[in-house]
Amino acid sequence: xxxxxxxxxxxxxxxxxxxxxxxxxxxxxxxxxxxxxxxxxxxxxxxxxxxxxxxxxxxxxxxxxxxxxxxxxxxxxxxxxxxxxxxxxxxxxxxxxxxxxxxxxxxxxxxxxxxxxxxxxxxxxxxxxxxxxxxxxxxxxxxxxxxxxxxxxxxxxxxxxxxxxxxxxxxxxxxxxxxxxxxxxxxxxxxxxxxxxxxxxxxxxxxxx
Numbered sequence: 001x002x003x004x005x006x007x008x009x010x011x012x013x014x015x016x017x018x019x020x021x022x023x024x025x026x027x028x029x030x031x032x033x034x035x036x037x038x039x040x041x042x043x044x045x046x047x048x049x050x051x052x053x054x055x056x057x058x059x060x061x062x063x064x065x066x067x068x069x070x071x072x073x074x075x076x077x078x079x080x081x082x083x084x085x086x087x088x089x090x091x092x093x094x095x096x097x098x099x100x101x102x103x104x105x106x107x108x109x110x111x112x113x114x115x116x117x118x119x120x121x122x123x124x125x126x127x128x129x130x131x132x133x134x135x136x137x138x139x140x141x142x143x144x145x146x147x148x149x150x151x152x153x154x155x156x157x158x159x160x161x162x163x164x165x166x167x168x169x170x171x172x173x174x175x176x177x178x179x180x181x182x183x184x185x186x187x188x189x190x191x192x193x194x195x196x197x198x199x200x201x202x203x204x205x206x207x208x209x
Contacts (some may be wrong), residue, residue, distance in 0.1 A: 003061070004030045004090060005050060007078065008068035009037035016068040016110060019094045026095050033063070057084045064090040067108050067126060072144035072162040073180065075126050079108070089126070106143070124161075136173075145177075148185070160195075169204075 004020060006013045013035055024030050034048035035041060036056050041049040050056075056065070065087055069075045079089070089108035096113040103117050106125035111117075114132035121135055124143040129135065131149040138156040141147070145159040148166050154173040159165065163177040166185035177183065181193045184200035184207075193199050198207045 001029050001031050002064050002090075003033055004064040004066060005033040005036055006066045006068050007036045007056070007082075009035040009039070009041040009045060009049060010068070012070050013037075013068040015112065016066050016092055019092050019110075019112065020066065022095055023092070030064075036065070053078070053081050056082060056087065059084055059086055062086050062088070064088050066090050066092045066110065068110065070128060070130075070146060070148070072126070072128070072146045072164060075128075076144045076162065079126060112149075130167075142179075 006016050020030055020032055034050045035045055036050050038052045063086055067075055067078065067089060069078060091105050091107055091109045093111045094113040097111050098116040100117065100119050102120045105123045108126040109123055111129045112131045115129050117135045118137050120138045122140045124141055126144050127141050129147045133147045133149065133151040135153050136155040139153050140158045142159055142161045144161055145163045146165065150168040151165050152170045154171060156174045157171045158176040160177060160179040162180045164182045166183055166187065168185055169183045169187045171189045175189055176192045178193060178195035180196045182198040183189050183193065183204060187200050187204040188202045189199060190203045199205060200207055
């Protein structure tokens with residue numbers, strides 16, 4: 001029996017818990033403990049709120065953590081703060097995601113219901129692929145990248161570390177998003193997006209801050 005908890009006690013955390021409960025019903029040997037979060041959630045979650053990062057770092061037995069944080073840069077900071085050797089990071093994959101062949105998924109990644117992964121796809125560590133996203137052939141999603149609900153990645157798309165694709169956005173074949181770049185919700189990205197840049201619109205254009 002694997003003891004598992006969710007880090008992130010917000011709405012996405014509850015969704016990740018739902019996936020865990022569905023996996024338990026499918027026969028996975030998880031024992032769900034509750035939620036960690038640096039914001040005190042004891043009033044909302046009662047005994048299911050297990051404490052903050054300090055409490056997790058002092059946990060005295062093996063525990064598996066599902067990291068339910070939507071923003072990749074924040075996920076990365078949380079991972080860097082967790083130093084307890086008893087902690088391992090689970091990849092949590094909905095039983096209602098669609099898989100085909102040659103799919104690689106790194107530790108700590110979350111794949112939600114309705115996601116369709118076609119073929120020859122590499123998903124790095126601590127990646128989030130949210131509800132009903134479509135990931136085309138030969139895509140590469142680097143560590144801490146984030147794909148929000150309803151996104152469509154055409155074939156051979158590359159998301160570098162901490163790239164963020166907003167809800168309902170589309171990225172055309174062969175396009176690359178560099179590290180820490182952002183594509184706004186509903187945008188259509190037709191050409192490569194440089195590091196630390198944000199693009200919005202149809203077709204997507206860089207928004208200067």
